[in-house]
Amino acid sequence: MLTNKIFKCTLFSVLVSGLFLAGGCGDKNAAREETSVVTKVSGKTMGTFYSITVPGGFAGGEAGLKKLAEDEFKKIIDAISTFDDEAELSKFNAFESTQPYPVSEYLADIVEECVHQSRRIDGAMDISVGPLVNLWGFGKKKTGGRIPSQEEIDEARKYVGSDKFEVRKTPHGPFLLKHDRRVKLDLATVGEGLGADAVARALDRLDVKNYMVAVAGASRSRGMNPKGEFWKVGIEDPSKPEHSVFAVVCPLDQAMSTAGSYRNFFKDEATGKVFSHAIDPVTGRPVEHSTLSVTVIDRSTFVTDALDTGLLVMGADKALEWGNRYDVAVYTIEYKDGKAVGRHTKAFDQYLKCAEK
Ligand code: FAD
Numbered sequence: 001m002l003t004n005k006i007f008k009c010t011l012f013s014v015l016v017s018g019l020f021l022a023g024g025c026g027d028k029n030a031a032r033e034e035t036s037v038v039t040k041v042s043g044k045t046m047g048t049f050y051s052i053t054v055p056g057g058f059a060g061g062e063a064g065l066k067k068l069a070e071d072e073f074k075k076i077i078d079a080i081s082t083f084d085d086e087a088e089l090s091k092f093n094a095f096e097s098t099q100p101y102p103v104s105e106y107l108a109d110i111v112e113e114c115v116h117q118s119r120r121i122d123g124a125m126d127i128s129v130g131p132l133v134n135l136w137g138f139g140k141k142k143t144g145g146r147i148p149s150q151e152e153i154d155e156a157r158k159y160v161g162s163d164k165f166e167v168r169k170t171p172h173g174p175f176l177l178k179h180d181r182r183v184k185l186d187l188a189t190v191g192e193g194l195g196a197d198a199v200a201r202a203l204d205r206l207d208v209k210n211y212m213v214a215v216a217g218a219s220r221s222r223g224m225n226p227k228g229e230f231w232k233v234g235i236e237d238p239s240k241p242e243h244s245v246f247a248v249v250c251p252l253d254q255a256m257s258t259a260g261s262y263r264n265f266f267k268d269e270a271t272g273k274v275f276s277h278a279i280d281p282v283t284g285r286p287v288e289h290s291t292l293s294v295t296v297i298d299r300s301t302f303v304t305d306a307l308d309t310g311l312l313v314m315g316a317d318k319a320l321e322w323g324n325r326y327d328v329a330v331y332t333i334e335y336k337d338g339k340a341v342g343r344h345t346k347a348f349d350q351y352l353k354c355a356e357k
Helices: 010-019 061-080 088-094 105-120 130-135 150-157 188-205 301-314 316-326 346-356
Strands: 002-005 038-045 048-055 165-170 173-178 211-215 218-222 233-236 245-249 255-260 264-267 274-276 291-298 329-336 339-344
Touching: 038 061, 048 061, 048 188, 061 088, 061 105, 061 188, 088 105, 105 165, 105 173, 105 188, 105 301, 130 150, 188 211, 188 218, 188 255, 188 301, 218 301, 233 255, 233 291, 245 329, 245 339, 245 346, 255 301, 291 301, 291 316, 291 346, 301 316, 316 329, 316 339, 316 346, 329 346, 339 346
Parallel strands: none
Antiparallel strands: 002 264, 038 048, 048 211, 165 173, 211 218, 218 255, 233 245, 255 291, 264 274, 291 329, 329 339
């Protein structure tokens, strides 16, 4: 067995920084103000990478920008990490009881919003999928690519599902409650989105007009790039081993994230079969269709990150049908006739068209 743990679309942030300097996107009549002062920082967080660019310069310089970002990331890690035993979610997961467990307003709100987003896509994204994620070796405990038995999958599925836990908001504060003491929640799918949103919000509070924040595959941008043009972001070509661009978009101040089945997976060397980290909560198994990635553009990376994994689980046809029905900007890449093929919903059109200018 071979385990390939490369963080999902980590490259994406590299593409972001590579691409935003390329010109040609934006209103040709708008006055373009090129700036040579740019504050740029990057680093590691949540087991992946982040990068932030502020054209025009950040008042606190690189050190100030890094501190701002890492303070925000710490709040998220302290609340939702399942990699840190001291994090609030880890403690809830370790609490093997069906008694109400007091949690912070912050964690309760995240869980509640995830449940809401999950319902929008018929449970294809399910934050109680943790036991299955662990069983397939994609959680904190890496099991070296072991394929679990059907009995193990069936057993884990007994405590996976949005009916197996609840958020209870009371005058005494919010609680999380397990209906089966074995329930474990996994918010990994929204961690990067929460991170990008948090930094963007902090920059907005400081009235920073132009920025690009990327945490792995989740990005938030505002205003203009250092060339005075709209930001451009690349969607990675999942069919190529090297980091190359499949499509280019202008997010136009919206949030954007991509979920892919092609960077975090293991291969069963005996059969050559590949198992990705996107788990279908219905079957309890990694998805097997030919959809390689799903990109969503919406109002926040929390929302896009919550949706993209579920839409990936649903596969391109259903994801695009859903996006067109609810007017959501969705871009899919799938493997067809030996090559990668991109399709998108009507709402995604404007972001591609802008990048063509
Ligand atoms: P996404 O597509 O956004 O999400 C996929 C992940 O969601 C899967 O890996 C699985 O965990 C889960 N998932 C799978 N199927 C479903 C489904 N149907 N519904 C819902 N969820 C599903 N990794 C480390 O190696 N070391 C660390 O210290 C570490 N710390 C972290 C701290 C935090 C706060 C978070 C959020 C993550 C951390 N990670 C860490 C995890 C790592 O970065 C993950 O690989 C990443 O968060 C998963 O997101 P993604 O972008 O790769 O994939």
